[in-house]
Structures are given as C-alpha cells and as structure tokens.
Amino acid sequence: MLNQIPLNIFRLALLLLAQILIFSNINFSSFINPYIFPLFILLLPFETPRWVLMLFGMFSGLLLDYFLGSTGMHAAAGLLIGYMRPFLINIITPKGTEFEISPNVYAQGITWFIVYLGITMFIYLTLYFFVEAATFLNFFFMLLKIFLSTVVSVIFMLIFLFLFSSKKKRRFV
C-alpha cells in the first residue's frame, strides 16, 4: 500500500506536465480538445475512500486550473468524476471480479477501460465545455466537440496506460 503514494504523486506530475506542455499546447482543432489529466483520479486505488476521491478530484483540478487559467472549471469537473467513480465502477464491473490494488489495463482488460474512460470523460468534458462556454448556444457544435474530444482523450489515455502500466500481475491481499 505504501508504494502507492509515491507512484500516484509521480503519476500526477507526469500527467500534469503532459497535459499543460503537450495536450493543451498543441492546438489540434476547435473540435478536438483532449484532456488526459483526469486519469490521475481514475487510476487511484480501488479502496480509496469516496471523500478522498472527491477532495483529490477537486484539488488536482485546481492545480490544472492554476496552469491553464480556468479557475474552478477543472476543479468542478474533477470533483464530479471523483464523486461518481465508485458508483460507476460498481455498475460496469461484473460480480466476483478479483481486483488489483488499483485499476490496471492488463488486469481489467481494454474493453472495461474503454467503457470506464469513455463514460467518465464524456461526463467530465460535458460539464467542462458547457461551463467554459457559459451558454447553450451552438448546442450541436458543443455536442460534436464533446464527442470528438472524448474519443481522442480516451485514445491518448489508453496509449498512456499501455506505456506506463506494469504487466506483472501482483497479488496484494
């Protein structure tokens, strides 16, 4: 359990740098605005208490806001997915699944991850883009933007996961 703390701190730093220096720096198009930073909240250990998930979601969001100049917006979205995470994991995981200590793409499988990341990122980006635009004008433009950004975010997140996940199946009792 102890080595989870430095692991998650390292992951937070890596995701933050990747987000602000690569994904928020390269302007793909006005329809595609990928965010991989929420992966930090999504990869916290399964046993993390819900209130910790919420606080981490909010404070990691504030950290991103600090760099991107969008005070509070990523915090609100991060808090929401932190609150929803245990709920969602309960729904999408088949009964009797053996859990690793934290979500792992080799343990849970890629299908599980696509569903997991797809749903959370759709919720995250829906809240974020509508709050950012502060209007429901251009509704279909926004929907398309949310959809495309979700797809691209999930693809980049999966690449990140395959690059940085440990293949070895570990058993923590």
Added chain:
Amino acid sequence: MYNLFQFFLRYYLFFLFVSLEIFCFYLIFQNKHYNEVAYMNVANSMSGKVYSTYTGASDYLYLRRFSDSLVDENAKLRAQLLDSKYISKIDSGILRDSTLKNVQQYSFISARVIHNSVNEAANLIYLDRGRLQGVGKQMGVINANGIVGQVVAVTDNYSAVMSVLSKEFKVSAKFKKNEFFGNLHWDGVNSTTASMEDIPKHVPVKVGDTLVTSGFSQLFPRNIMVGRVKTVKMEPDKNFLEITVDLSTNFGSLSYVYVVNNLKKQEILLLDSLAH
C-alpha cells in the same frame, strides 16, 4: 435532533459533494466577474517559469522559422526607412530627430509567446515580458501580421494577454477604403474568423475588403491590419450587415509579438475625464 443528525451522517458524502461543487462554481463565477484577479494567477511567476522553460527548449526546433519571419519583418521595416525613399525635393521639411521625439505616440516592446491556446472559449496568451520591462495592463499586442490582443494581467517578468479569440474582447475596426468603422468580436467557434458589428446596410462592403484598426480605442495605433471580409449577409429584419472576417493573424503559430505602449494615453484619458 438525533434524526437530523442521522440524516446528515448518512448522506454526508452527498452534502460534501454539493458544498464543494458550490465552492467550485463560486470560483468560476468570481473569475467571470473579476477577470483580472483570476488572470493574476496564471501570469504569476510559478506557471510562467514552467512555460518559459518549455518554450526555451522548444524554440530550438523552430529557430529557422523564427529567423525567417524576423528577416521578412526587417525587410519591411527597412523599406520604411527615410533612407530607402526617394526624396524629390531637397530639404522639404523632413522631420529632425528632436521633433520626432515630440510626435512619437507609440513605442513597442518585443516579447516572446511562452504559452498560447486557440481552442478555449477565452484564449489566453502568456508573454515573457512584464512590469519590469515596461508592460502594463490594458496595452495592445500586435505582431507582424496584425492584431493579437490586449494585456489583462502583469507580474514582474510575465504578462497574460486576452487574445482576439475571446468573447469579451472587442476592438474598433474600420474599412480601409471608406473609413466606416464598427466593432470586431469573436464568435467563439473558429480560430481564423471573427465577426464585424455595427456596419449599417448602406455601406458598400465586398468580399475581400481590408479591415484595419481605427485607433479609437487607444489600444492599437491606426491602420494595423485586422483581416479581410470573408462573407457579407444582409438579413431583412436587421439594421446592420452580418460580416465575417478572415483574421490576418495566424493565432495557431504565434512566436514573437510586440506590446504597444501608447505614450499619449494619460493625456487622452485626462481629456476624456474633462469632457464628461
């Protein structure tokens, strides 16, 4: 009382969620109303340092393009020098240096873009120049191709610029050919176009007409390029033309910009207060 306590204990997660969410939205709306306070955060030294370190490294990849654009610009400037103009009359009232000093209204501070975005609803650009180098709030920012934005926050060594690609940004622009002026603002969708407001229907506007700054806003000098008319629509139920403009600045590839320092601004503000 006990029941109430039990109720809160059972749903404490939900109440925690709602109260934290309220706090986040409080931050967001405070940001919307007091932009300067929020932009202060992003112009601060910590995130400024991260961005300028990154830009320092990535600049090496673009050195050739930068030097090309600088050479182009030098060529344009050289063409404007008095030396390169043919003067037909000898001593026909060319301004001497001492008089030039008195008529200069604008000075320019060159700055490097260390962070840029075009896909957000309000796009911010960070520059590596700040208060110590003479940058102040409410100064305009231009580059070789056209207008870029307006300084909204300054720290000692960095500044944040609200780009033209922000819904709150408005600039007074005019048609080069007939001096009719209106407000240019961004429509929030495409990073290459903006729309022009307040042009009455009787004004003859053609696709391809050039728009330049009017100089009324004190942000930019007169006749800085803004863009060209892309489409003109005349709606029967409206009093004004609907014009979309192709912006001349390519916001996706900003590297070096100039901050415009209006030396006569104080005097114009004084005049403004006297007139009202």
